[in-house]
Every structure is written in C-alpha cells, then in structure tokens.
Amino acid sequence: MPPLSTQHLRQLSTQVGFDLVGFARAEPIPGDFLLEWLAAGCDADMDWLGTRTAERLDVSLLLPGARTVIAFATNYYREDPRTEDSPIARYARGRDYHSTLRDSLKSFRRRLKEAYPEVHDYGSVDSGPMMEKVWAARAGLGYVGKNGCFITEPLGSWVLLAVLVLDAEVDAYAEGPTADRCGSCHLCIMSCPTGALLGQGRVDARACLSYQTIENRHAEVPESFRVEMDNLVFGCDICQDVCPLNRRPVTTSNKRFAPRAVAELGVMELAALTPEQYDQLIPGTALGRAKYDGLRRNAVYALGAAKRVEARPLIERLREDPSEAVRHAAEWALLHLNP
Ligand code: B12
Ligand code: SF4
Ligand code: SF4
Structure with a gap:
C-alpha cells in the first residue's frame, strides 16, 4: 500500500475538531523512563500503570504490523470570569474531556475507514496502555517540560492528548520533540507546593495534589499535603499557571469545554x-x-x-x-x- 498522505490526514483531523496533529514512526519506546518511575513507586497506588508495560513500550503488541502513531492535541483553555477562581482544575470544568476527545477520535477513524478501508487502527484517550506524551513528542507537537506537562508552541500546555496507531506508513514523519524551551527556568519546580516535580519532567504522583485529589479517594491525604489544598478540590494547575510558556493562552471555541455550573x-x-x-x-x-x-x-x-x-x-x-x-x-x- 502506498504511504497515506499526511496532508489529507491533517485535513481529517481538523474536520473532527483536533487542534494539532503529528506523525511518528511506531518504534518501541526505551523502557527506562517508565520502568525507573514505576520501580521508584512514583505511580502511588495506580497499579494499572504497571500492568501492560510491554504494550505501553511497544505498540505493535496493541496493533500487529503497527507502522505509524498519529498524535492529536486539543486546546481546552477557556477564559471565563465566573469560574477563574474555581477550585476545580481547568481541564475538568466543562464536559468530561474523555468523551470529547473520544468523539473526535471516533469521527476521525470513521473518515479514515471510508478513505482507506484496508488500514487497521488502535486508538487511545488517556486510559489506554499508551504513553501519550511520548508519542506527542515524537510526533513533533512539542516537548515535556520540567512541570511534567506536554508543552506545545501555539497553545502552551493547555492541551489534552489522544493517539491512534495505524498499520500503514504515512508520507512524512516528524523529526522528534520540538526544542526544549524551559532553559534555566525552574519556576514550576519552585512553585509546586508538595515537591512532586523531580526534574526532567518526572512527577512523583504520591506527592502530586492532582493524584491526591482525584485518584486517592480511599485513604486520607497525608497531613503535610492537606495544608496546601486551600483552593484545590479536584486536580491542580499550579505548575501550569506559573509557566511562562502559558502566558498567552488561546481560548478554545469548542463549546464542550465551556465551564459547567459546578465550576461556579x-x-x-x-x-x-x-x-x-x-x-x-x-x-x-x-x-x-x-x-x-x-x-x-x-x-x-x-x-x-x-x-x-x-x-x-x-x-x-x-x-x-x-x-x-x-x-x-x-x-x-x-x-x-x-x-
Ligand atoms: C498517570 C497520569 C497522571 C498521574 C502521574 C503524572 C505523570 N506525569 O506521570 C497524575 C495523577 C499525577 C496526573 C496528573 C495530571 N495529569 Co495526567 N496522566 C497520566 C497518564 C494516564 C499516564 C502518564 C504516564 O504514562 N506516566 C508515566 C511517566 C514515566 O511517563 P510520562 O508521564 O510520559 O513522562 C516521561 C516521558 O514522557 C519521558 N519523555 C519526555 N520526553 C520524551 C521524549 C521521548 C522521545 C521519549 C522516548 C520519552 C520522553 O520523560 C518523562 C519523565 O520520565 C496520562 C495519559 C497517558 N495514557 O499517557 C495522563 C496525562 C499525562 N495527564 C494529563 C493531565 C491534563 C494531567 C493534569 C494537568 C491534570 C490536573 N490539572 O490536575 C495533571 C498534571 C500533573 C503534572 N504536573 O504532570 C494529560 C496531559 C496533558 C499535557 N498537556 O501534558 C494526559 C496526557 C491525559 C490526556 N489524554 O490528555 N496524571
Ligand atoms: S499538579 Fe500541583 S502538586 Fe502536581 S506537580 Fe504540579 S504543582 Fe505540584
Ligand atoms: S515553568 Fe519554566 S521550567 Fe517549568 S515547564 Fe514552564 S518553562 Fe519549563
């Protein structure tokens, strides 16, 4: 089969509502980032992150004959004076982003099938066994900052990610992550109230208030962290709010990200x-x-x-x-x- 046209795939991506798209070769991911992080216990009790590590590191185990990973990013930033002080992290103020991105991915796959019926695919939004930031980096959409977030040039880190594996080649691949723009800045590391940022984009989930407020719903939050939760009820945006690369956010026109009543x-x-x-x-x-x-x-x-x-x-x-x-x-x- 001749390589698929990235120009055509970019058009489909825009039609279904993604803001950025890039293409990476479906090569295995070196294991050290994930395995050392797991071995150090940085996944807290999110045991599901330690399962299916082989698939996380090699997408051909998810889709035999995998050739390409398409990475998509969607801007979720919305200026809204009524909810600027909300104790709910920005990404969670509107409709559940999983359904928003899954709907876009579903539409993309439908169009792909119509145009290339012989191509097989495997998609993931957040919960699948894929390392989405790594694929977004490889696909040239940006890089992982010291705050552990994926930072793009046009939209900062206010983006959510989705990925799609194909068993077909495309006509052009990205060269890899864009240049690291953190330089000597370490504002996020200094501002994290619980010391969860370990450098080089590594996040210790045990100390991250995003984990503590969202995933740790069984046990008590450690006492030393509670005192830092004065306006945090779900998620944490501190290390993104302080980032100079987020200073010129772009407001999304996607109404699904409009804050809902709960954010007021x-x-x-x-x-x-x-x-x-x-x-x-x-x-x-x-x-x-x-x-x-x-x-x-x-x-x-x-x-x-x-x-x-x-x-x-x-x-x-x-x-x-x-x-x-x-x-x-x-x-x-x-x-x-x-x-
Ligand atoms: C587990 C998880 C969490 C955990 C742990 C966070 C973490 N950084 O690992 C907790 C609960 C703390 C969390 C918090 C948040 N999360 Co979260 N989370 C995930 C999840 C499910 C897996 C991440 C993972 O695999 N971690 C394991 C580590 C080892 O891998 P990693 O994060 O990719 O980081 C390493 C590699 O990227 C490597 N690396 C960097 N560059 C490159 C380049 C190449 C080529 C290679 C090979 C490797 C490499 O270095 C990094 C450090 O070792 C992803 C979805 C997914 N399936 O990927 C969402 C995801 C990362 N989360 C997301 C979001 C929005 C958040 C929050 C902002 C939510 C909030 N407001 O509270 C916070 C941000 C906290 C922070 N500072 O990072 C978005 C990120 C969007 C973005 N722009 O970055 C994702 C992608 C979900 C999505 N589909 O959009 N999250
Ligand atoms: S999300 Fe909050 S607690 Fe987690 S690393 Fe960023 S600033 Fe620290
Ligand atoms: S605050 Fe500074 S060091 Fe942290 S991610 Fe942003 S630019 Fe990089």
Missing part, C-alpha cells in the same frame, strides 16, 4: 454538596472520578487549610457524616480552624 461553586458549596446536587451537577463531567465522598473530603480539607472560620457550623455537621473520609477530614479541619 466555591469550596464551601462543594463541601456542602447534597447527593441530589451531585446527581444534577456531576454526571457528564470528569469530576465523577473522585466520587461524591472524595469531592466533599477534599473540599473539607480545603476549608481547614484556608482556615475558613465561617465554615465551622458546616464542618461540625460533617463530623457526623456517613462517610468516614468526610468525618476524618472534618475532625482535622476543625482542629485547623482553632487558633
């Missing part, structure tokens, strides 16, 4: 969320990953960390909450409110 709530309202409000506000967003009790636990920590004395009656009520995590958080927050 403050920490106090999130701590007081009722099950009915949860059912009304959360489905369709990414916030469901933290679950009802996880979100409220985080919000209660945040009230304690910010010493919000006006929240005392609410926190006292939450000491009797059916959720153990919320009760514990309330006990801690009350201690913290006391002078």
Whole structure:
C-alpha cells in the first residue's frame, strides 16, 4: 500500500475538531523512563500503570504490523470570569474531556475507514496502555517540560492528548520533540507546593495534589499535603499557571469545554454538596472520578487549610457524616480552624 498522505490526514483531523496533529514512526519506546518511575513507586497506588508495560513500550503488541502513531492535541483553555477562581482544575470544568476527545477520535477513524478501508487502527484517550506524551513528542507537537506537562508552541500546555496507531506508513514523519524551551527556568519546580516535580519532567504522583485529589479517594491525604489544598478540590494547575510558556493562552471555541455550573461553586458549596446536587451537577463531567465522598473530603480539607472560620457550623455537621473520609477530614479541619 502506498504511504497515506499526511496532508489529507491533517485535513481529517481538523474536520473532527483536533487542534494539532503529528506523525511518528511506531518504534518501541526505551523502557527506562517508565520502568525507573514505576520501580521508584512514583505511580502511588495506580497499579494499572504497571500492568501492560510491554504494550505501553511497544505498540505493535496493541496493533500487529503497527507502522505509524498519529498524535492529536486539543486546546481546552477557556477564559471565563465566573469560574477563574474555581477550585476545580481547568481541564475538568466543562464536559468530561474523555468523551470529547473520544468523539473526535471516533469521527476521525470513521473518515479514515471510508478513505482507506484496508488500514487497521488502535486508538487511545488517556486510559489506554499508551504513553501519550511520548508519542506527542515524537510526533513533533512539542516537548515535556520540567512541570511534567506536554508543552506545545501555539497553545502552551493547555492541551489534552489522544493517539491512534495505524498499520500503514504515512508520507512524512516528524523529526522528534520540538526544542526544549524551559532553559534555566525552574519556576514550576519552585512553585509546586508538595515537591512532586523531580526534574526532567518526572512527577512523583504520591506527592502530586492532582493524584491526591482525584485518584486517592480511599485513604486520607497525608497531613503535610492537606495544608496546601486551600483552593484545590479536584486536580491542580499550579505548575501550569506559573509557566511562562502559558502566558498567552488561546481560548478554545469548542463549546464542550465551556465551564459547567459546578465550576461556579466555591469550596464551601462543594463541601456542602447534597447527593441530589451531585446527581444534577456531576454526571457528564470528569469530576465523577473522585466520587461524591472524595469531592466533599477534599473540599473539607480545603476549608481547614484556608482556615475558613465561617465554615465551622458546616464542618461540625460533617463530623457526623456517613462517610468516614468526610468525618476524618472534618475532625482535622476543625482542629485547623482553632487558633
Ligand atoms: C498517570 C497520569 C497522571 C498521574 C502521574 C503524572 C505523570 N506525569 O506521570 C497524575 C495523577 C499525577 C496526573 C496528573 C495530571 N495529569 Co495526567 N496522566 C497520566 C497518564 C494516564 C499516564 C502518564 C504516564 O504514562 N506516566 C508515566 C511517566 C514515566 O511517563 P510520562 O508521564 O510520559 O513522562 C516521561 C516521558 O514522557 C519521558 N519523555 C519526555 N520526553 C520524551 C521524549 C521521548 C522521545 C521519549 C522516548 C520519552 C520522553 O520523560 C518523562 C519523565 O520520565 C496520562 C495519559 C497517558 N495514557 O499517557 C495522563 C496525562 C499525562 N495527564 C494529563 C493531565 C491534563 C494531567 C493534569 C494537568 C491534570 C490536573 N490539572 O490536575 C495533571 C498534571 C500533573 C503534572 N504536573 O504532570 C494529560 C496531559 C496533558 C499535557 N498537556 O501534558 C494526559 C496526557 C491525559 C490526556 N489524554 O490528555 N496524571
Ligand atoms: S499538579 Fe500541583 S502538586 Fe502536581 S506537580 Fe504540579 S504543582 Fe505540584
Ligand atoms: S515553568 Fe519554566 S521550567 Fe517549568 S515547564 Fe514552564 S518553562 Fe519549563
């Protein structure tokens, strides 16, 4: 089969709503980045990251005869004065990005099938066994900054990634990551409140407040981290907010990223969320990953960390909450409110 035209694939990518697209040869990924990170325990308890490592490092195990990996990036930044102070990370304020990117990927695959019925593919958005930042780097969309995020020239790091493996060649491949623009800057490392950035883009998830507020919904958040959660309930954007390469964000026109009503709530309202409000506000967003009790636990920590004395009656009520995590958080927050 002759190589597929990257010009044509770029057109399809734009038609389905991706902002950036690039092409990499489907060569194995050197194991050291992932294996050393796992061996050091940086995955915390996200055990799924340590499974299927062979596939993560070699996409031909996911798609026999893999030749090309297409990497896509979608801008999610949206200026919105009503939600600028939201304690929810920017990427999670609108519709769940997984469904937004999956819908684009599905449309892309449909068009690909129509144009090239003999080509097979394997796609992934976030949860698949693929190292998306590595593929985005290889496909020439940008590079991994010291903040561990993937940084593009036109859109900074306010992008989400998706990848598609093909068993066909394309007519042009990227040369690899774009030039590292961090230089001697280390603002993100200095600003990370919990020391989770280890240098060279490595992130220790155990210390990252994104992990603690989203993935760690069972155990308590370590005490030394709780005090840093004063306006963080779901995810953390600190190391992106301080990055000079994010100083000129571009507002996306994709309405799916428009902040939803939940992003207008403050920490106090999130701590007081009722099950009915949860059912009304959360489905369709990414916030469901933290679950009802996880979100409220985080919000209660945040009230304690910010010493919000006006929240005392609410926190006292939450000491009797059916959720153990919320009760514990309330006990801690009350201690913290006391002078
Ligand atoms: C596990 C995970 C997390 C964990 C661990 C973070 C981490 N950096 O590993 C936690 C829960 C902490 C997390 C947090 C966040 N995440 Co996350 N996460 C992932 C996930 C599922 C896997 C990442 C992984 O494989 N890590 C293992 C390490 C070893 O690999 P790595 O991250 O790729 O980093 C190494 C390599 O890239 C290598 N490298 C760098 N350049 C190159 C070049 C080449 C050629 C090669 C070979 C290697 C190489 O060096 C890096 C350091 O060792 C990806 C989705 C996916 N399937 O890839 C999303 C993903 C990385 N997350 C994403 C987002 C949005 C976030 C948050 C911003 C959310 C938030 N606001 O709270 C934060 C950012 C935290 C941070 N500073 O990085 C986006 C990133 C978008 C972007 N622009 O970077 C992704 C890609 C999801 C998506 N589909 O868009 N996340
Ligand atoms: S997301 Fe927050 S806690 Fe995690 S590395 Fe960045 S600044 Fe640190
Ligand atoms: S803050 Fe500085 S060091 Fe960190 S990612 Fe941005 S440019 Fe690189």
